[in-house]
Amino acid sequence: xxxxxxxxxxxxxxxxxxxxxxxxxxxxxxxxxxxxxxxxxxxxxxxxxxxxxxxxxxxxxxxxxxxxxxxxxxxxxxxxxxxxxxxxxxxxxxxxxxxxxxxxxxxxxxxxxxxxxxxxxxxxxxxxxxxxxxxxxxxxxxxxxxxxxxxxxxxxxxxxxxxxxxxxxxxxxxxxxxxxxxxxxxxxxxxxxxx
Amino acid sequence: xxxxxxxxxxxxxxxxxxxxxxxxxxxxxxxxxxxxxxxxxxxxxxxxxxxxxxxxxxxxxxxxxxxxxxxxxxxxxxxxxxxxxxxxxxxxxxxxxxxxxxxxxxxxxxxxxxxxxxxxxxxxxxxxxxxxxxxxxxxxxxxxxxxxxxxxxxxxxxxxxxxxxxxxxxxxxxxxxxxxxxxxxxxxxxxxxxx
Amino acid sequence: xxxxxxxxxxxxxxxxxxxxxxxxxxxxxxxxxxxxxxxxxxxxxxxxxxxxxxxxxxxxxxxxxxxxxxxxxxxxxxxxxxxxxxxxxxxxxxxxxxxxxxxxxxxxxxxxxxxxxxxxxxxxxxxxxxxxxxxxxxxxxxxxxxxxxxxxxxxxxxxxxxxxxxxxxxxxxxxxxxxxxxxxxxxxxxxxxxx
Amino acid sequence: xxxxxxxxxxxxxxxxxxxxxxxxxxxxxxxxxxxxxxxxxxxxxxxxxxxxxxxxxxxxxxxxxxxxxxxxxxxxxxxxxxxxxxxxxxxxxxxxxxxxxxxxxxxxxxxxxxxxxxxxxxxxxxxxxxxxxxxxxxxxxxxxxxxxxxxxxxxxxxxxxxxxxxxxxxxxxxxxxxxxxxxxxxxxxxxxxxx
DNA sequence: GATGAATGAGTGTTCATTCAT
DNA sequence: CATGAATGAACACTCATTCAT
Numbered sequence: 001x002x003x004x005x006x007x008x009x010x011x012x013x014x015x016x017x018x019x020x021x022x023x024x025x026x027x028x029x030x031x032x033x034x035x036x037x038x039x040x041x042x043x044x045x046x047x048x049x050x051x052x053x054x055x056x057x058x059x060x061x062x063x064x065x066x067x068x069x070x071x072x073x074x075x076x077x078x079x080x081x082x083x084x085x086x087x088x089x090x091x092x093x094x095x096x097x098x099x100x101x102x103x104x105x106x107x108x109x110x111x112x113x114x115x116x117x118x119x120x121x122x123x124x125x126x127x128x129x130x131x132x133x134x135x136x137x138x139x140x141x142x143x144x145x146x147x148x149x150x151x152x153x154x155x156x157x158x159x160x161x162x163x164x165x166x167x168x169x170x171x172x173x174x175x176x177x178x179x180x181x182x183x184x185x186x187x188x189x190x191x192x193x194x195x
Numbered sequence: 196x197x198x199x200x201x202x203x204x205x206x207x208x209x210x211x212x213x214x215x216x217x218x219x220x221x222x223x224x225x226x227x228x229x230x231x232x233x234x235x236x237x238x239x240x241x242x243x244x245x246x247x248x249x250x251x252x253x254x255x256x257x258x259x260x261x262x263x264x265x266x267x268x269x270x271x272x273x274x275x276x277x278x279x280x281x282x283x284x285x286x287x288x289x290x291x292x293x294x295x296x297x298x299x300x301x302x303x304x305x306x307x308x309x310x311x312x313x314x315x316x317x318x319x320x321x322x323x324x325x326x327x328x329x330x331x332x333x334x335x336x337x338x339x340x341x342x343x344x345x346x347x348x349x350x351x352x353x354x355x356x357x358x359x360x361x362x363x364x365x366x367x368x369x370x371x372x373x374x375x376x377x378x379x380x381x382x383x384x385x386x387x388x389x390x
Numbered sequence: 391x392x393x394x395x396x397x398x399x400x401x402x403x404x405x406x407x408x409x410x411x412x413x414x415x416x417x418x419x420x421x422x423x424x425x426x427x428x429x430x431x432x433x434x435x436x437x438x439x440x441x442x443x444x445x446x447x448x449x450x451x452x453x454x455x456x457x458x459x460x461x462x463x464x465x466x467x468x469x470x471x472x473x474x475x476x477x478x479x480x481x482x483x484x485x486x487x488x489x490x491x492x493x494x495x496x497x498x499x500x501x502x503x504x505x506x507x508x509x510x511x512x513x514x515x516x517x518x519x520x521x522x523x524x525x526x527x528x529x530x531x532x533x534x535x536x537x538x539x540x541x542x543x544x545x546x547x548x549x550x551x552x553x554x555x556x557x558x559x560x561x562x563x564x565x566x567x568x569x570x571x572x573x574x575x576x577x578x579x580x581x582x583x584x585x
Numbered sequence: 586x587x588x589x590x591x592x593x594x595x596x597x598x599x600x601x602x603x604x605x606x607x608x609x610x611x612x613x614x615x616x617x618x619x620x621x622x623x624x625x626x627x628x629x630x631x632x633x634x635x636x637x638x639x640x641x642x643x644x645x646x647x648x649x650x651x652x653x654x655x656x657x658x659x660x661x662x663x664x665x666x667x668x669x670x671x672x673x674x675x676x677x678x679x680x681x682x683x684x685x686x687x688x689x690x691x692x693x694x695x696x697x698x699x700x701x702x703x704x705x706x707x708x709x710x711x712x713x714x715x716x717x718x719x720x721x722x723x724x725x726x727x728x729x730x731x732x733x734x735x736x737x738x739x740x741x742x743x744x745x746x747x748x749x750x751x752x753x754x755x756x757x758x759x760x761x762x763x764x765x766x767x768x769x770x771x772x773x774x775x776x777x778x779x780x
Numbered sequence: 781g782a783t784g785a786a787t788g789a790g791t792g793t794t795c796a797t798t799c800a801t
Numbered sequence: 802c803a804t805g806a807a808t809g810a811a812c813a814c815t816c817a818t819t820c821a822t
Contacts, residue, residue: 044805046802161359165352165360168356181349189387191388191389192384192387194386206785240787503615544769552742554746581779593806617792634805
């Protein structure tokens with residue numbers, strides 16, 4: 001990658017980051033291109049220089065987010081840990097990521113409303129990749145006899161729902177430490193699979 | 196209530212129902228008043244005859260939904276059943292309702308973005324009423340020694356998240372019967388509290 | 391006039407009166423038929439029973455107002471007074487009327503914007519009748535040698551402008567009594583014609 | 586001021602001028618943003634690029650008008666003329682301005698109906714500044730013994746009313762020359778203060 | 781006579797998008 | 802590369818008006 005391309009890439013990430021923050025706060029429809037631009041002290045036109053349109057910006061943001069999450073999961077897969085610990089780590093990483101970047105919740109809900117057909121294909125593939133990795137953690141645990149032999153897909157969906165919902169009720173001014181809550185959540189959820 | 200008032204009330208409910216369906220499909224911001232009206236073969240003006248504005252329509256819809264859910268839960272409370280069965284029934288009723296009326300998911304996410312301060316007060320109170328009733332079902336089970344003594348609030352939030360997420364992945368053309376899925380979901384979730 | 395017609399006439403005047411008050415406060419365009427109706431605890435439909443449309447209501451109100459003013463002036467004409475006193479009385483009556491019924495000021499400004507062609511004819515005729523009567527009071531004074539021989543039309547327009555402007559600055563909570571102000575205004579204005 | 590800012594300023598004034606003309610003709614409420622835009626062969630959107638909303642456009646127009654008038658009056662104050670001539674010049678300038686830019690009459694009537702609280706503060710202050718300057722011209726004449734010692738505020742209000750009313754009856758196709766009429770008006774009005 | 785319900789044309793406003801410079 | 806200016810398609814909302822009952 002040339003220096004120029006790197007610079008471009010860096011600028012794009014800046015814009016994506018700014019967009020993600022504002023969309024997380026205000027939601028996709030309430031966020032204007034102006035909001036995103038003015039936060040970075042640039043103009044609307046500049047955003048259009050780097051992205052085709054609002055949808056494209058959203059798409060690239062979402063894609064980046066998912067790719068990062070997948071990388072995370074892959075990394076966890078490679079670690080030499082007990083299946084229960086691996087799954088627990090995956091869940092905690094998921095929630096951690098979610099709370100840092102509250103963004104995206106809106107988009108996980110009916111993504112077909114936000115993306116074009118082509119984009120949707122890619123997004124859904126990434127979703128599948130992510131859930132696949134999650135499923136494997138469950139399946140491995142079952143095969144190892146660590147977990148009950150439940151339906152891995154239903155279980156995974158329960159996990160995703162419960163974890164994603166965290167942004168609704170997590171109170172960062174609450175008494176408990178964040179890590180304590182995430183740990184508790186993970187433990188409770190692991191109860192489902194416990195023998 | 197006079198005949199005329201009843202008719203008005205009926206019409207309002209018709210509009211609310213139409214609105215709920217379209218908002219469930221397309222989301223609040225993509226739904227126009229025209230969409231809602233033309234589905235009922237009436238005009239925009241008529242919608243405005245019954246509701247102050249788009250927000251008011253949304254508010255009244257949401258309020259009605261929550262009130263119905265609360266009634267449901269209250270009814271379950273009065274039934275002479277084992278705590279485990281009560282909680283299971285409550286969960287199944289929640290999910291059943293959700294799948295019938297997919298609406299509302301979007302709104303549960305950051306309701307402060309959709310409602311005025313006054314409206315928000317009312318909505319949040321109804322939320323509290325609902326979760327309170329759910330919590331009680333958990334607490335009673337714990338006190339009766341049927342459930343583990345987990346944190347009822349965290350457990351309840353796991354339940355709500357997992358259940359609300361169902362609309363994301365439930366496939367009504369899938370192999371399994373709806374009732375079978377709901378039962379399975381409830382059973383898995385009850386695992387968390389199982390001794 | 392039959393009893394029924396009288397009742398109708400009375401109701402029309404009620405509506406006209408209500409309309410005049412609100413239009414005086416809020417202006418023609420900011421006043422809705424609903425405003426006028428609800429002040430009288432009747433419905434929009436009822437207003438349309440008595441008047442063809444908003445314009446018609448406005449027209450009839452304005453017409454009534456002008457007719458009353460003309461009657462006033464005619465009455466002053468018949469009184470056995472010194473020309474200066476007659477003119478002064480006419481001015482004070484004009485201002486008195488204006489302050490009671492602040493209405494109409496907006497309409498005197500470019501009436502062609504408010505009325506249909508036919509209506510305009512009638513309104514303008516009434517305007518002419520009124521100014522004619524005012525002019526005569528000036529002319530008589532000049533002929534009697536009481537006033538300077540100024541251009542009566544220009545003088546009359548000065549008088550009308552100065553008087554109609556009163557609603558802009560008259561402060562009914564001010565120190566001076568209303569009658570005192572009106573007297574002072576009239577005296578000052580008479581200075582113009584004074585020899 | 587940069588070239589670009591100057592261009593922007595120029596464009597804003599163009600729009601203001603267009604708006605003032607149409608509002609003078611049709612009144613504020615009958616004037617649509619489309620009217621204003623299409624007169625300049627631009628689109629509605631462009632108007633909104635330069636002004637926040639219709640009210641803002643109105644406010645800025647009115648403000649400009651008043652500022653110009655105040656400048657005029659200040660200039661007259663500095664001239665080495667007899668008090669009577671100064672006042673006469675001020676009156677003629679006022680009327681001249683009014684006839685050129687018929688606009689604004691509607692707004693002087695109950696400005697609180699057109700402007701926001703903040704805007705109103707500014708507008709009223711400008712009104713006060715203007716009338717203050719007018720009052721001074723009267724007071725100076727009185728102190729110099731040129732005028733009768735009448736109440737300067739009442740006199741000023743008579744002057745303003747009579748002058749502003751001119752737009753109602755001035756007929757630019759009439760026999761008399763404009764300057765002749767304005768001179769006559771001023772002379773008649775000065776009669777009031779004449780000893 | 782009176783009303784509640786319904787209408788639809790009109791208008792202000794927003795905002796993603798384009799493009800010449 | 803970046804920007805300011807301009808656009809126009811949408812959309813929420815208002816309100817005079819109509820009409821069946």
